[in-house]
Amino acid sequence: MVYDMILPAIPFIGGYLLTYSLYRLKLIRKAVHINIWNLIIGLAFLISAGAGFVLLLIMEFNVKLPISPELLYWHVELGITLALVTVFHFHTYWKSAKTMLVAAKRRRSEA
Amino acid sequence: MKKKIKSTLSREKLFPDLSREKISSTLSKENLRSVLTKIPMKQKIFAALSTIPFIALGSMSTSCATTCPYGMVNDPYPGQCPRYMDVGGDGFCDFSQTTPTTTTDTSTTDPSTSDTTTSTDDTTTSTTTDQGQGNGANAEVTPDQSTDTNTTTLPDDPGSDYGSLNGEGTNYYVLPVTLIIIGGYLFTYYLFKKGILKRNKHKRIWNLLLTVGYLGTGITGVILTFMVNLGIRTALNQSITFWHVEMAILMVVGTFIHLHINWKPFKNIFRVLFGFKFNSRRDPTKAKGTSK
Numbered sequence: 429m430v431y432d433m434i435l436p437a438i439p440f441i442g443g444y445l446l447t448y449s450l451y452r453l454k455l456i457r458k459a460v461h462i463n464i465w466n467l468i469i470g471l472a473f474l475i476s477a478g479a480g481f482v483l484l485l486i487m488e489f490n491v492k493l494p495i496s497p498e499l500l501y502w503h504v505e506l507g508i509t510l511a512l513v514t515v516f517h518f519h520t521y522w523k524s525a526k527t528m529l530v531a532a533k534r535r536r537s538e539a
Numbered sequence: 540m541k542k543k544i545k546s547t548l549s550r551e552k553l554f555p556d557l558s559r560e561k562i563s564s565t566l567s568k569e570n571l572r573s574v575l576t577k578i579p580m581k582q583k584i585f586a587a588l589s590t591i592p593f594i595a596l597g598s599m600s601t602s603c604a605t606t607c608p609y610g611m612v613n614d615p616y617p618g619q620c621p622r623y624m625d626v627g628g629d630g631f632c633d634f635s636q637t638t639p640t641t642t643t644d645t646s647t648t649d650p651s652t653s654d655t656t657t658s659t660d661d662t663t664t665s666t667t668t669d670q671g672q673g674n675g676a677n678a679e680v681t682p683d684q685s686t687d688t689n690t691t692t693l694p695d696d697p698g699s700d701y702g703s704l705n706g707e708g709t710n711y712y713v714l715p716v717t718l719i720i721i722g723g724y725l726f727t728y729y730l731f732k733k734g735i736l737k738r739n740k741h742k743r744i745w746n747l748l749l750t751v752g753y754l755g756t757g758i759t760g761v762i763l764t765f766m767v768n769l770g771i772r773t774a775l776n777q778s779i780t781f782w783h784v785e786m787a788i789l790m791v792v793g794t795f796i797h798l799h800i801n802w803k804p805f806k807n808i809f810r811v812l813f814g815f816k817f818n819s820r821r822d823p824t825k826a827k828g829t830s831k
Contacts, residue, residue, distance in 0.1 A: 430768050463811045470808070477791050484711065484784065504764055511757040527739075528746045 429497075431504050437512050440468075444516050462520055469517055472510040479503035612636070711784045720748075720792045742800055749793035755786030 444465065451461040479499050486496055493499075518525050614635035624633050727744055730736035759779050766776060798805050809815040 431764050433764065433768070459807070459811050463808045466804070466808050467812060473794060477787070477794075480784075480787055481791075484713070488711075504760070507757075507760050508764070511753075511761065514753050514757065524746075528743050528750070 429501065431501070431508075433508055436505050436509055440509055440512055440516075443468075465513065465516055465520060469510070469513045472506050472513055476503055476506035476510045479506065711781070711788075713784075713788055716785060716788045717792055720789060720796075724796050745793065745796050745800060748789065749797050752786055752790035752793045756783060756790045759783035759786060 447456065447461045447464055450456045451458050480503050483496070483499055483503060485491075486493060486499075612635055614632040625631065626633055724745065727736060727741050731738060731741040759782050763776070763779055763783060765771070766773075766779075806815075806817055810817065
């Protein structure tokens with residue numbers, strides 16, 4: 429089985445661009461745009477991490493379930509989505525991310 | 540002496556009021572029924588639900604099989620998961636092949652695999668064929684296309700990066716890593732509450748660790764996906780899987796910590812999108828951490 433890497437990413441890139449442009453055009457509030465993507469990242473995390481945890485248990489206990497291959501497939505696909513939405517999350521909270529990477533004091537002194 | 544002990548431990552002395560009739564009357568259907576009806580429904584449901592993990596564990600231990608947990612067939616060296624084991628040295632993971640049995644069912648043994656040390660059962664083969672999912676299974680890969688079969692058995696070194704490869708468990712450090720992370724969080728939280736650590740620094744530490752977790756899991760995950768898609772098989776596969784799992788533990792625990800630190804913005808998701816209202820004891824105008 430070859431995992432799709434581009435196909436599951438397209439609707440999310442399109443969706444992010446859409447809500448971002450709606451927010452820039454002041455058609456929706458910034459809070460709505462941010463919270464939509466916070467919810468999506470939460471859901472992607474829940475499914476991907478949940479499936480990963482179940483797979484880990486399956487391997488630890490050496491249990492064979494009929495849904496194991498499907499679980500692995502959706503773990504990978506949602507994992508790709510999660511990675512992509514994490515990039516969006518960084519974009520949304522870019523100021524906080526910069527503070528995290530470079531201390532505020534240092535940035536002030538550089539300026 | 541023996542008689543003395545017997546007399547002291549006799550039923551009459553230990554339980555003077557106990558008689559066969561009394562026991563049977565106490566355990567009578569009517570009595571049991573009345574006792575059961577007295578137990579509240581909530582308690583009954585809770586008791587029933589609490590047995591689920593034990594039943595699951597019990598069924599797991601009995602259903603443990605020596606087959607590939609991913610349902611792969613003929614997974615070649617070095618295998619797609621850290622459970623890779625090749626006792627026969629035929630270049631394929633023993634778990635992905637049919638169940639090794641000790642029975643002497645020679646009538647169903649495939650002649651092409653008769654030189655291996657394990658006999659194969661045709662009925663099992665038919666049920667465990669790869670459905671085209673998960674890591675490609677590559678049943679069509681012949682041993683001569685894979686690497687040298689002499690090198691198929693990896694060193695059984697419990698301290699190596701691979702975890703345990705001897706099929707007795709994957710040896711991921713789930714619990715120790717989780718406990719270390721939670722312990723670290725409690726420590727920095729204590730320091731922050733005592734005023735030794737600033738709130739920003741406390742947040743920064745855990746945001747950085749979460750980023751490391753996400754980056755580590757994401758990068759190793761993407762590498763693994765590419766490896767599976769492109770059919771790249773190296774001895775590094777298992778090492779990458781190991782670090783993928785360990786980083787994922789950091790990511791998952793870190794995410795829960797992230798939610799704890801940013802609890803108010805998390806609640807705001809439901810307030811803004813679904814209109815949920817949470818009872819806030821504080822003045823809402825002074826609430827911190829509201830979304831932009």
